[in-house]
Amino acid sequence: MTSTTTAPRIERLSALSARRVVDPDVDIPGRLGDGQIVADELLSTHDVGLDLTADQRRRLAAEEIAAVTEEGIRFEMVLTAGFSREIQRAEKLTDPWVTYALHEMGEETRHSRLFVRLLDQLQPTAVNPLNQGVIGVIGRRVLDFVVKRPPLFYTLVLAGEEIPDLLQKRTSEHPDTDPFLVAVNRYHRQEEARHLSFARMRLPELYEAAPRRQRFQVRYLAPLLIKSQLEGLLHPGIYKAVGLPGWRTWLRVHRSPKIVQLRHEATRPILRELMSSGAFRAGRIPRGWRRLCGVDGTGQPVTAPAPA
Numbered sequence: 001m002t003s004t005t006t007a008p009r010i011e012r013l014s015a016l017s018a019r020r021v022v023d024p025d026v027d028i029p030g031r032l033g034d035g036q037i038v039a040d041e042l043l044s045t046h047d048v049g050l051d052l053t054a055d056q057r058r059r060l061a062a063e064e065i066a067a068v069t070e071e072g073i074r075f076e077m078v079l080t081a082g083f084s085r086e087i088q089r090a091e092k093l094t095d096p097w098v099t100y101a102l103h104e105m106g107e108e109t110r111h112s113r114l115f116v117r118l119l120d121q122l123q124p125t126a127v128n129p130l131n132q133g134v135i136g137v138i139g140r141r142v143l144d145f146v147v148k149r150p151p152l153f154y155t156l157v158l159a160g161e162e163i164p165d166l167l168q169k170r171t172s173e174h175p176d177t178d179p180f181l182v183a184v185n186r187y188h189r190q191e192e193a194r195h196l197s198f199a200r201m202r203l204p205e206l207y208e209a210a211p212r213r214q215r216f217q218v219r220y221l222a223p224l225l226i227k228s229q230l231e232g233l234l235h236p237g238i239y240k241a242v243g244l245p246g247w248r249t250w251l252r253v254h255r256s257p258k259i260v261q262l263r264h265e266a267t268r269p270i271l272r273e274l275m276s277s278g279a280f281r282a283g284r285i286p287r288g289w290r291r292l293c294g295v296d297g298t299g300q301p302v303t304a305p306a307p308a
Helices: 007-019 054-088 096-122 133-147 150-173 179-209 212-233 236-241 246-255 257-276 287-293
Strands: none
Touching: 007 096, 007 179, 054 096, 054 133, 054 150, 054 212, 054 236, 096 179, 133 150, 133 212, 150 179, 150 212, 150 257, 179 257, 212 246, 212 257, 212 287, 236 246, 246 257, 257 287
């Protein structure tokens, strides 16, 4: 049940979504160019010390964008599944959050259509081993577990929005990024800003009403799952596809200062939301969240060397 404080804000989000309907098939035409679609300094391997040829860098740029795009489509379907389940079990279908969730589900399907078009142009060859075999089975079961637990689900929704949003922001703001990719990212970030606002409004109410075991999951399980989200975006298959040792390069990338800093910057807003909602008190932040976000026990950023 939406509180009387939150309901008017959610209704404003619904009004904005109703006024700003963008059909990407019509309003975002175009194609990617033939060159390298993002600059060298935006590649995940930039500070890992690898000597790549121009062709490897061009292919790596396409594979990395394709990997993020593909996981974006899959994440949006998980989000839609979670909202559908929540609406199906809602006591009051006229609650403002239900209306906005339906808006968001419509927007996510339009995003996914555009992402599919982008993915078709990228023509990636990488296979994500994290979606295969035993690891893939475990991952699918974890997702089934998450969508049934609203506080944990909304925490992961924030992570699934914040991490790609930061990646797209950096990509869009670089002058050497392909113009069509800039247009795709700009459109997606404009609508995701509303989605982030909605998740931030809902999370405190859901956390407050949650049973103790679900609060425990937010405190201790969520940071592990969020870290795995980022590791799944930039997976070993990307590097294997351009002739690099897949798992070894993947480990080096995710221990590099560039990606560690990305993780810290993307996850600290999630921690702030949880602290403001009363999930954590200053001085009592669980170790997993401190390590994920690069903060001390009070939530203040700390400077630490990257893992060896």
